[in-house]
Amino acid sequence: MLKGLLFVYLMLTGLVGYAQSPVVFLRDTTRLGVSLASLERSFPPPYDKLIVQAGKSSQLKGAFSGRTKLYFDSLNAQHQQFFTFIERNKKRLPALGLLFQTQEFIRADGSYEWVFCQVDGQSLTSEQESKLLALLTEWYTQHPFPIKTENGFRRSTMTTLGQPPQKRTVRRGPGIISTVEAAEKTLRPDTVTMLAFNHLELSSVPEVVYRFPKLEELDLSRNNLHELPARLTADIPTLKRLSVLFNVIPNDSVFITRNKHIRSLNIQGNKLTKIPESIRQNRRLESLWLGYNKLTTITDADVKTLRRMRKLSDLNLYSVGLSQLPTSIGRLKRVKVLDLYYNKFIELPPQIGKMKRLEQLAVAHNELRNLPVTLTKLRHLQVLYAHHNHLSQLPDEFSRLHSLRILDLSYNWYVSVPAVIGTLSSLQELSFNNNNLHEFPSMLLSLKGLKKVFLGSNPLFGQEAMKSPYAPQIKQLEANNTDVSY
Template sequence: MKNGLLFVLFGLLALPGLAQDRIVLLRDTTRLHLSVAELNKKYPPAFPQKAGEKAVFERHGKMFMDTLHAGQQQFFTFIERNKKRLPKPGIMIQTQEFIRPDGSYDRVFCDFSGTDLTDQQEFQLLQLMAEWYGQHPFPIKTPAGFRWGGMTILGNVQQKRTVRKGTGVISTLEAAEQTTRPDTVTMLAFNQLDLTNIPEVIYRFPKLEELDLSKNGLHELPARLTADIPTLKRLSVLYNSIPNDSVFITRNKHLVSLNLQGNRLTRIPPSVRQNRRLESLWMGNNKLAGIDVKTLKRMRRLTDLNLYSAGLTQLPKTIGRLKRVKVLDLYYNKLTELPSQLGRMKRLEQLAVAHNDLHALPPSLAHLRRLQVLFAHHNRISQLPNEFGRLQRLRVLDLGFNWFNVVPGTVGSLSALEEVGFNNNNLREFPTALILLRNLKKVYLGSNPLFGDEAMSSPYASQIRQLEANNTQVTY
């Protein structure tokens, strides 16, 4: 801040235990005689920032990231509760945090960008940040403290509307009402129009195949959509406010894709089973209490099931009955294990279980002989079942951000493998098994302790060159 506004005042809260100069603008550190370099020496990083560097959470990355994610959710709630105190929406804030062993904050340096702020507005923001840091010490105690940097945006910015264009596409209500050739329209892109009800005009298009109603304020999916538009194939109500008891679908054989992501659903609506030829169902970003396999099983053509960030803590053992599903997305849930019955989904080609809390992958996955892509990064996995060598169609295997000390030898049996990731693990020896994989195009080994300060000066430089000689791109 300029001139007088150098320190953070705590207003009416007068937060105890946090000095007034602990939360400051990064540009004021010199004026306040604060040395970022000295603080960097005093506090080790949370994660290694270069090869061979010691870090506090090097072996406990999942625990740290889970704690960080929970703190971010609390922070967003705090900002939402205090949004009237934000001088402007859409302020980007970058922070450098130096955290004592007891979790309290020694220093936090802030940098605001994304919009022009006056001195007084910056002062108001620092007050708000000081309140947050004073009330929310980091919950994990450490022997020597640590440092961490972050970035977020304070307040929601009104998103610029994405306007779809092309032959047969209409993207405004006015154009839909005025067109004299409704028979030529195949798509209505009514996203981000602040709709609270389904507009009557959509029923005048006899050849409508796709209807995008995403990012509006709808509270109901009426039965008339499927009953009165027999040509409709793809329907999206992504990010609306539709609850469980307001999804009405009539029996039909025309809808093939339904996107219900980001609504107020706690279960898979029973009426979705009325879509007898549905191929793709996206239910992510809801808070599902579970998965009703009986409902899903009625849709015999379902091949794509998206349950991204759906709040799931477990999968039912009956999941194996979904034998026609080819793509299963379980990113960002709270799964601690996968049922062995998952191995009965014989047609599965892509499985995504990244960002969960898995300690192992079941040997039964080796029965998925058609599996081509497996995303299991950001878990706590430390080994693979020997049976995985049977996955002879597997092309992509991402196991980054896990707990591997060595790359399992069974990986060398995956002859079709083209891309493999073991970055951000705890590897201490080079995975020589990878040299045998002739189809391998990309290998990710970064942020592991095996290389030391410089990979090409390490004892493993010759193995890296050997991989590169096989036209394999190695990232270290």
Template sequence: MKRSLLLFVFGLMALSGVAQVTIRPMTDSLVNYKTLRKNYPPAVGPREQATLRDLTFQKLTEDYWSDFRRFLKKRNFRPDSSIIWNTEVFFKADGHADWLLYQYQRNNKRLAPEKEETLIALLTEYLNQHPLPVSSTLVWSPFRLGSGLFILGPASRTTPKGPGVIGTLAAASQTTRPDTVKTIAFSGLELEQVPEVIYRFTNVEEINLGHNYLTALPARLTALPKLKRLNLMSNRLQEDSVFFTRNKVVKSINLQRNSLTDVPASVRQNRRLESLWLGNNDLANLTIKPLRSLHRLNDVNLYNVGLSQLPKDIGRLKHVKVMDLYYNKFTELPRQLGRMKRLEQLAIAHNNLKEIPASLAKLRRLQVLFAHHNHISQLPTKFQRLQHLHVLDLGYNELIVAPNVLGALPELEELSLNNNSLQEFPSVLLSIKNLKRVYMGSNPLWGREAMTSPYASQIKQLEANNTQVTY
């Protein structure tokens, strides 16, 4: 009877055209979960097959729940302790929520019944009034999104403490010795703009403004005369809202997880910048022109930014030593990458590469190469030029035989060949004199137990050479 009544009410709502979200626990027997999932296909694919569309949805979802937490704060709702819900939201094509199913994360403290009822009422109000801001180019049919909903309790933020550290706005206003402050830790304060009080601290060396709601970065901030490190991770910054004044002190900037679509042009004003992290932005049309004049830049992070190709002038970044290109959509790498002659560490894992270009053999200083989770089946013979390569990770690829060129790498100490399709024991490993660790698990050359396979003697020989073998 109860189920029939619910269906009748929902039917009336549909006929009347009233948009109302239905919120239920995932364990509710009245919810036809299988049918919901069938009618609302997932908006985001598996992580290992992530696309630029997935990245856009990820950012939309994070901002959506972030705004909901602000909504709760304005309504003076704060639980006695932090809660974490696993949620699945079923949206119409226009971004309005139809259903939200939730469950508490395992071992997470539950809200009191009256608090949970209040939270659900506020969540219903928010979802009804605030559709997910999707465009017609992004979606064209109903969809579902799964995510975690974090709601912080009163003591969730641990106030940073220590000599020379300021962690709250009140402490920043009250201190009588701003000259002694070296670190400003204003992460997670729900700031919508850079607070004026920061400019009191003329000797500050590190400022953390991560996990706030900043939409603009004033140039005045980098005019602080001793500022070296600036963390702006997880805000709402766009490239045309980020301004830096010309300086020779800032060495590290973290702009990960913002709303950038390109490198902010004013980044070039940080004349002695060494580290720039831009991961988890939408940089599919990346240009590197603002970086070319930064002759001290040695660490560039482009993790999960939706790149399918690198700019051909990437070779102009001749001073970069560490480059992170994890979780992009490369099917090939430009030969110009081989012009980055100072590269010591390169991460190209979690892409769609079928081969590594021979031009990378020009990176004579390369010491670490992470190329796992691709479709690589061989290495170029020219890789024998990488005489300083210490770490090579080729796990989760499509190697059938171990490349012979491995034997020509005299300084190779750590090698990963796990989760490939190796059909025979890679005897070439016995000729690598400095090999200290090798990973070969999840290959078809042996069954469950390598030491009962025909290759037990080769494994023992490797171990006799002080090589740790993981199988």
């Protein structure tokens, strides 16, 4: 067995007479006679980069100079394919949750000359390393980069391979019981305010939950429940917070009786394909989390259901497969927090500007090309997360957002920071890292309340920000008590 694994490893690393695999561990570069410095001179970065040497700056032209949109589009599509491949082959991984780094050198035709990899924070046996190399070799040989370039290019990546099994989080404290057995044995049910029955492999709601006259919170997350029974809302009149996160409850098994006591309902990660109508029975619900379901669409009827809950202020639609919102979304005028992370939006409806009480909007990890001008009508908006999109500009009308404190536009397509940023007088935290900035955003110097700014992984600095021509501006920001990350 060991001889066989050794043969596989030798074959993959090119020590026998087979074709050299492009995927090797970074530590093997010396043994293979490969110079990283020489490769970096032969393979340009993907986009333009500022180089500072001996006090002089110069611009290194990237392989996708003037085509950064095309590059990032292709990169995002390939990332999705890679994660799908890893998920499909996760049983072949030597371990789950590996922190994995690569340095890729990609030829003009998209094939890989070399991929140097290393695993951080975890030691692998020779057998596990062989399995990992075999899996990665399969991916890289079958999935060349989808765009051809003139001279090829290089890039570095870091990702986590597979999700490790989650350990149970045990809640402790006064009034909390964390096991069914303890709930059955307690002699003082009147002192219990929370039952934390998460991660217990339950297939049904235990009968014991109904014996606690002062129960306020019930956590049934990460079990195997197929039903949300009506008794939970009918027979526990003190219950305020209910979580059935990550179970297997379908549309037709959400049973809720009319009540005025439930304030928070977390039904994320189930088998829902639409918003259950019975949710409207929670007449005073304030927080509703529906993420990680496969809703794919939100209809006017769904919005009408949500409007029935007149106290609803926190709505989570995280990763539910949405590509658009209905124009009626503007009728949710009491919502203060709207989470639309990890969907498929290319645009947002202008009616979102009618959500007058909105204080926090999260639209990160979508495919947005623009943010609607109507967002500037949200005079109470304090937090806007729009990172990991395809944004390259901001409306000048953003100057009206006098309450905006946090703005995250990292991982977008900006080549310069929009001038309107300098008018956001309440701004405390700004993120523009991982864009394509080529000039320092000097307008930040006028934002006296700015506490944090993130500018890392942009071409304007090159390798060393404090050796770049922009070091004086960085020092001036820091003198204004702004923490600058570069």
